[in-house]
């Protein structure tokens with residue numbers, strides 16, 4: 587943990603592998619067949635550990651001491667925070683997937699917001715240029731389409747949060763056909779919400795009560811229900827975990843869709859994140875509910891989606907969705923909570939991936955009464 591407090595914004599890594607086309611267990615279960623020892627080695631390199639695990643027919647979900655890991659047959663999504671070294675997992679996972687399962691990397695995506703305490707980060711995380719160099723050296727040369735960017739391109743003011751994205755792909759076409767989530771036609775869409783300066787009374791719910799003799803899982807479950815987080819994605823099965831003396835992490839599973847929430851409630855550097863991967867409409871609709879749980883003074887929302895499969899025309903054919911449509915859907919979810927959009931950006935990356943980024947701050951006229959908690 588950073589000496590100046592928990593660092594807030596997490597970093598997110600998504601690795602997508604090509605599954606064998608010949609059928610069999612490796613094609614069906616892919617990365618889910620990785621030995622426990624390989625996952626442990628990757629997490630040791632990152633300097634975090636599993637505190638809780640769950641799974642369904644589509645994927646495995648792990649709550650970590652520092653955030654979360656999701657393992658699908660062809661995809662690993664690793665989110666970490668604090669002073670972990672997320673990128674150290676890349677060579678370990680690539681080697682294990684190749685040696686143990688014969689799987690080759692198809693695409694890599696890394697993203698993060700500006701750090702609250704960049705000086706507390708270990709190499710290569712203190713500087714985005716170092717992170718990009720590290721990733722360029724770690725991913726196979728066959729991923730020849732590569733791009734790194736910081737959004738928005740220019741600062742409006744010092745201290746403005748910006749979204750850092752690196753993507754590398756074996757193809758410049760839409761990669762979603764490689765993704766197990768698409769086997770059932772579900773489009774690939776990830777929403778990342780970062781919230782700071784939450785309402786103090788609301789985040790007090792994520793402190794343990796002195797003398798509470800329950801387990802971290804039981805208290806986490808109670809926090810999920812009491813905070814309203816359990817209603818954000820009501821169809822999903824949520825696994826909450828309470829840290830001592832405060833802090834909360836939760837993974838939720840709903841078919842091939844995941845959601846994850848991480849809360850640092852300490853005064854002075856309070857932070858919460860909400861991420862949901864899966865279908866576009868459901869993910870966008872859930873943003874407002876997640877923000878309402880924390881009522882933060884500042885919010886940033888990043889949406890990542892793949893070009894041609896995110897929506898369907900009236901004729902039933904896939905069509906690209908415009909970044910402007912995503913901006914407007916995000917604003918419709920967040921602005922009724924008394925937050926106003928301060929900046930927005932959109933860029934395309936290898937693999938026909940589009941990333942949008944918007945920042946919002948609470949308006950002077952906003953009040954908690956604007957939130958419908960029914």
Ligand SMILES: C[S@@+](CC[C@H](N)C(=O)[O-])C[C@H]1O[C@@H](n2cnc3c(N)ncnc32)[C@H](O)[C@@H]1O
Nearest residue numbers: 592594651667668829832833834848849850851
């Ligand atoms: C739930 S994690 C979420 C991290 C979040 N992504 C961040 O960077 O702020 C952090 C919260 O759990 C608390 N915590 C307590 N023990 C912890 C531990 N062993 N590892 C990580 N966090 C711990 C921290 O004080 C903090 O409030």
